[in-house]
Every structure is written in C-alpha cells, then in structure tokens.
Amino acid sequence: MTDGVEVEGLKKSYRRRPALKGIAFRIAPGEAFALLGPNGAGKTTTLRALLGLIRRDGGRVRVAGLDPARDPRGVRRRTGYVTGGMGLYDRLTGAEILAFFGRFYGLEGAALTERIAELDRAFGLGEALATQAQAMSSGMRQKILVARAFLHRPQVLLLDEPTAALDVFARRALLDRVLAEKAAGRAVLYSTHVLPEAEEVADRVGFLHRGRLIFTGTPAEARSRYRAPTLEHAFIRAAQEAADAA
Amino acid sequence: MPPSLNVFWKELLSFFRDRRTVFNQIVFPLLLMPVFMFGPAYLVARLSSQAAAEVQRVAVAGAPNELLRELERAGLRPLPDPDPQGAVREGRADAGLRYRRGRVEVYLALAQGGMKAEVLKGRIDRALERYRAALVARRLRAAGLDESVLRPFRVAYTDVSPPQAQGAGELGFLVPMMLLMFVLTGAMPVVNDATAGEKERGTLEVLLAVPASPVALLLGKAGAAMVAALISTASGVGGLLLGGWLLLRYGGDLALEGGGGPGLAFHLGPQVLAVALVTGVLFAAFAVGVMTLLGIFAKGYREAQTYMGFLYMVLVLPAVLMGMASSFLEPGPLYYLIPVAGPMMLLDAVLRAKADLAAYLLAWGSTLAYAAGALALAAWAFGREEVVYRN
Numbered sequence: 288m289t290d291g292v293e294v295e296g297l298k299k300s301y302r303r304r305p306a307l308k309g310i311a312f313r314i315a316p317g318e319a320f321a322l323l324g325p326n327g328a329g330k331t332t333t334l335r336a337l338l339g340l341i342r343r344d345g346g347r348v349r350v351a352g353l354d355p356a357r358d359p360r361g362v363r364r365r366t367g368y369v370t371g372g373m374g375l376y377d378r379l380t381g382a383e384i385l386a387f388f389g390r391f392y393g394l395e396g397a398a399l400t401e402r403i404a405e406l407d408r409a410f411g412l413g414e415a416l417a418t419q420a421q422a423m424s425s426g427m428r429q430k431i432l433v434a435r436a437f438l439h440r441p442q443v444l445l446l447d448e449p450t451a452a453l454d455v456f457a458r459r460a461l462l463d464r465v466l467a468e469k470a471a472g473r474a475v476l477y478s479t480h481v482l483p484e485a486e487e488v489a490d491r492v493g494f495l496h497r498g499r500l501i502f503t504g505t506p507a508e509a510r511s512r513y514r515a516p517t518l519e520h521a522f523i524r525a526a527q528e529a530a531d532a533a
Numbered sequence: 534m535p536p537s538l539n540v541f542w543k544e545l546l547s548f549f550r551d552r553r554t555v556f557n558q559i560v561f562p563l564l565l566m567p568v569f570m571f572g573p574a575y576l577v578a579r580l581s582s583q584a585a586a587e588v589q590r591v592a593v594a595g596a597p598n599e600l601l602r603e604l605e606r607a608g609l610r611p612l613p614d615p616d617p618q619g620a621v622r623e624g625r626a627d628a629g630l631r632y633r634r635g636r637v638e639v640y641l642a643l644a645q646g647g648m649k650a651e652v653l654k655g656r657i658d659r660a661l662e663r664y665r666a667a668l669v670a671r672r673l674r675a676a677g678l679d680e681s682v683l684r685p686f687r688v689a690y691t692d693v694s695p696p697q698a699q700g701a702g703e704l705g706f707l708v709p710m711m712l713l714m715f716v717l718t719g720a721m722p723v724v725n726d727a728t729a730g731e732k733e734r735g736t737l738e739v740l741l742a743v744p745a746s747p748v749a750l751l752l753g754k755a756g757a758a759m760v761a762a763l764i765s766t767a768s769g770v771g772g773l774l775l776g777g778w779l780l781l782r783y784g785g786d787l788a789l790e791g792g793g794g795p796g797l798a799f800h801l802g803p804q805v806l807a808v809a810l811v812t813g814v815l816f817a818a819f820a821v822g823v824m825t826l827l828g829i830f831a832k833g834y835r836e837a838q839t840y841m842g843f844l845y846m847v848l849v850l851p852a853v854l855m856g857m858a859s860s861f862l863e864p865g866p867l868y869y870l871i872p873v874a875g876p877m878m879l880l881d882a883v884l885r886a887k888a889d890l891a892a893y894l895l896a897w898g899s900t901l902a903y904a905a906g907a908l909a910l911a912a913w914a915f916g917r918e919e920v921v922y923r924n
Contacts, residue, residue, distance in 0.1 A: 376547060392743075
C-alpha cells in the first residue's frame with residue numbers, strides 16, 4: 288500500500304509523559320478510518336506525527352508511501368489537513384486565503400483561479416470568497432478551511448475534529464464531502480470524539496484511550512465485541528475494560 | 534512564488550488592511566511629530582511675547598532717581614512703597630526692590646510666577662546692570678580713568694563645527710533615540726500578529742503543515758515586519774523633518790539656538806539620512822529577530838506583548854542613557870559593539886560629524902551579526918515543537 292497510511296508502533300512522549308504508547312493502524316485508499324477518543328487521548332498527537340509536525344520517539348509511519356520524519360514536505364504535498372479550529376487570517380478574503388495556500392503547492396495564475404472556481408462549485412463557497420474572514424459566519428469559515436485542504440487534490444485527508452465548531456448545516460455538508468472524497472479514492476483519517484459521526488463516515492474505527500489503541504475494527508465489530516447498541520456505548524465499555532485492566 | 538515571498542505578501546497585505554495599525558504606525562507619527570515640535574515651541578513663544586509686552590509693577594523703597602529711570606527704561610513701573618517685600622506677598626506689586634546703603638534686595642515670587650517671573654527678573658537685572666555700569670563709569674571718570682580700562686579685550690564666538698553638526702540643532706541628540714523607538718514600535722504589531730497572533734488564532738498549525746520549510750516561512754514574516762518597521766520609521770523621521778521645516782519657516786527665533794529661541798529645529802542632510810537608512814535597516818533586522826523569537830515563544834498575543842514591552846524597556850533605557858552620556862563622553866571603539874547603543878552612538882557621532890571608519894564598521898558589523906544571530910535563534914525556535922506547541 289503506497290497511497291494510504293501505515294502506522295506501526297508509533298510512540299511519542301512529552302517531557303517523559305507518554306502520549307502515544309505504540310499505536311498501529313492502516314488506511315487503504317478509498318477507506319475512511321475514524322480515530323476515536325476523548326480529549327487528551329492522543330488523537331491530535333497522532334495527526335501531527337503523520338504530518339511530521341512533531342518528532343516521533345519510535346515506530347514506523349508511512350503517509351502516501353513517504354516517511355514524514357524523512358520527507359515532511361513530500362508528505363504535506365500529498366496530504367490535506369483540517370484542524371478543529373476556526374482560525375483564518377482575519378483581514379484576508381476567502382479567495383485570498385485559498386490563493387495564499389494554493390501558492391505553496393505551486394498553483395499560480397490561471398491554474399490557481401480555475402482551481403478556486405472548482406472548489407467554489409464543489410463546496411458552494413459563494414460570498415465567502417469575497418468576504419474578509421473577520422466578517423464571515425462560522426459556516427463560511429469552515430467551508431474555506433475545508434476547501435483549503437482540497438486545493439492540491441491530496442491523496443490522503445487528515446481531519447482533526449473537523450466539525451467541532453460547525454452548525455448543523457455546515458456539519459452535514461462536511462460529512463457528505465468526506466463520503467464523496469472517500470468514494471473518489473482518497474484515504475481519510477477522521478479524528479473525533481463525536482461517535483455518531485464516525486459511525487456514519489468510517490469503514491473502520493480505532494478506539495484511542497490514554498495513548499493506546501484498544502480496539503480497531505468496523506463499527507459493527509465494535510458493537511458486537513462490546514455487546515453495545517451504539518458505537519458510543521461500545522467505546523465507553525472498551526474504555527472501562529482498559530481502565531480495569533490497568 | 535517562493536514560500537517566503539508568499540508569506541511576506543500575505544503579512545504585508547494584512548498589515549495594510551488593518552486601519553488602526555496603519556494609522557498608529559504611519560499617519561500618527563507624521564502628524565504628531567510636527568505638533569509635538571511646533572506646538573509647545575509656539576506656545577512658549579506666544580506666552581513669552583505676551584509677558585514681554587506687559588508693564589510690570591515694582592514696589593520700590595530707597596531707590597535713587599537714576600535707578601527708577603532705568604527700571605522704567607526696562608519696561609517696569611516703579612511704585613514707591615515702604616514695604617516692597619510685603620507688597621509682593623500681598624499682590625500689590627509683581628516685584629519689590631529695596632536700596633539700602635549700597636545693597637539692593639530684590640523680592641520675587643519665583644516659585645509661583647513661572648515664565649512671567651523669569652521675564653520680570655531679567656528686566657530688573659537689566660535695569661540694575663545699566664545703573665551699575667553708569668555708576669562705575671562716573672567713578673572711573675572721577676578717578677581720571679577711561680571706561681575701556683574695564684574691557685581690555687572683546688570676545689567674539691564663532692561656531693566652527695561643520696554645517697552638518699550645526700544643522701542638528703540642540704535637540705539633534707533625540708534623532709537616534711527616536712529612530713530606534715520608531716523601529717521598535719513599527720515592528721512590534723506585525724511581529725506580534727505574525728507569531729503569537731498565529732498561535733492564538735489557530736492558524737499556525739495549518740501554516741506549518743504546508744510543504745515549505747519553517748525557515749522560509751519565518752523569513753517571510755520577518756521581512757514583512759522589517760518593511761513595516763521601516764515604513765513606520767520613515768513616517769516618524771518624516772514627521773521630525775516636517776516639524777523642523779515648520780519651525781524654520783514659521784517659528785522665527787524659536788527655530789534657532791542663540792536667536793532667543795530654544796533651538797528646536799534641525800535639518801538632516803543627505804549623508805545623515807543615508808546613514809540613518811542603513812542603520813535603521815540593520816537595527817530593524819535585529820529588533821525583528823529578537824521580537825520574533827519572543828513572539829514564537831509566547832503562548833498568545835498578550836504574553837507576547839508583555840515580553841516585548843519588557844524588551845522595549847530593557848533595550849531602550851540603556852540606549853537612551855548612552856545617547857545622553859555621549860554628549861559628555863567620548864565613547865571608545867568598543868562602545869559601538871553594545872547592542873542597540875552602538876547604532877545610536879553611531880548616528881549621534883554622524884550628526885556631530887565625528888564618526889570615523891572604525892565607528893561605522895563596528896556599529897554596522899556588530900548590529901548585522903546580532904541581527905543574524907537573533908534571526909537564526911528565531912528560526913531554530915520556529916522549527917522546535919517544544920516552542921511552537923508550548924501551549
């Protein structure tokens with residue numbers, strides 16, 4: 288597998304406090320994997336390690352066939368990243384923000400203009416393109432944030448709590464987009480603590496608890512293994528089992 | 534477009550769209566400096582001329598008629614009063630004078646009178662000096678001597694300092710300090726927004742996830758901050774020059790030292806401006822490097838402002854003291870190696886036409902080295918996850 292994500296024995300500590308204790312998972316092209324866990328479980332650390340934003344202490348990582356520790360810029364060229372924050376450059380318009388990020392991927396002139404027009408059609412950016420971020424609604428901001436991650440047609444999508452600040456309409460649009468991107472053959476890592484979302488978009492899920500991946504499998508396998516009516520109940524039981532075992 | 538240039542344009546675009554910052558950094562200094570320079574000077578001149586036009590009352594006891602005439606010649610109105618001191622205290626007169634057995638006692642409310650009292654004292658001094666000179670002349674003549682015996686020679690002063698130093702005026706020492714402060718205040722909001730501001734908004738992580746080296750991103754930010762600092766500095770210096778021009782054009786005696794005014798005007802020649810430009814660029818690089826390092830280290834905007842405010846004090850206070858001391862001291866070559874103070878002393882030396890090649894090399898070379906060091910440290914910090922993800 289060269290276009291997806293491969294993680295084996297990933298370890299990371301902050302000042303000797305372990306944040307990831309050797310986690311492993313794979314995501315194939317056209318597959319969505321949901322990394323589930325409460326705040327502080329290690330989800331964001333995992334995504335940062337996949338992008339080479341932080342150094343891993345151990346393990347093997349491949350994103351789109353590349354090691355982010357050795358070729359972080361190569362990984363970032365092939366990866367689209369959405370964080371849970373709503374931060375944008377306040378005094379730039381949506382179009383200027385997209386142009387700013389597009390230029391990092393070699394998009395210039397007519398090609399850049401055409402790509403922004405395509406994203407406008409795909410995401411319904413509309414008036415957000417001509418509005419400065421400081422005057423945008425949260426829905427408009429999120430559309431620009433997500434469209435930014437798609438500018439360079441990435442092979443892999445890393446989404447970190449992408450619906451954290453969304454209203455119901457923007458959230459629905461984002462989930463539909465993730466499903467469409469998965470269908471288009473992209474590998475999607477969807478990090479969230481909103482479990483019903485994961486149940487909807489993910490082919491497989493991973494329960495991350497205190498730096499350990501305590502379960503990986505399909506949502507149905509999770510419900511079956513923990514004899515739970517929903518994924519949320521399954522996660523809670525898995526976390527309780529892990530806590531009891533510790 | 535190279536990543537650094539891309540970031541550079543983005544930061545500058547954000548800067549120029551922030552109306553409040555643009556007004557504070559560019560418009561305000563251009564308008565405020567002339568007001569600061571011209572306004573107080575104009576006010577002083579006006580009050581001074583008003584005080585000069587006013588005939589002030591002097592309560593007099595025991596004064597000979599010749600002294601009374603000299604007081605009237607000096608624009609004063611002598612009023613006979615047996616208690617001149619009491620007359621001043623009770624407000625019947627502006628000043629009092631008692632002449633008793635070759636001794637003159639003058640009573641003035643100096644601590645309460647301000648400028649008016651100073652003008653009054655000057656007039657009384659002039660009247661007494663004329664009276665004294667007349668008495669001396671009479672006594673010399675009675676002794677068969679000529680007045681010239683008291684003046685064996687005359688003194689004439691000529692300022693032979695170069696026109697550049699003369700043009701700097703009395704307040705020329707302020708120029709280096711102002712330049713330094715304009716650079717610091719110009720760079721601060723841009724650096725803050727581009728570093729701690731990015732952290733606080735949550736845009737830094739997304740920016741770091743683009744396929745560009747952190748050093749390239751940082752250079753773009755630092756470059757934009759330098760340009761903003763230099764624009765702000767140019768605006769401030771422009772305001773100083775405009776204020777100087779206004780004083781020369783409309784300030785009359787106020788502009789020129791020795792012309793009765795406080796000597797507030799100065800004009801900077803092309804050589805001084807060229808040196809100021811090079812020094813300003815190098816100092817801006819140093820200041821931006823240090824501020825960027827602090828901005829990246831800070832968890833948010835407010836923390837960065839605290840660090841930078843402290844930095845402002847740490848950098849500026851010693852520099853201001855050094856700048857003032859340089860009027861009295863002859864700084865040795867090693868003084869030019871002191872960060873911040875070195876470029877200030879160089880500018881001061883250039884204004885006084887005293888700078889030699891060693892001063893240029895040491896001040897510019899050391900500032901360049903400090904700027905490179907500060908930017909290298911900032912670049913190192915920008916690539917460290919312990920610093921970037923400190924919060």
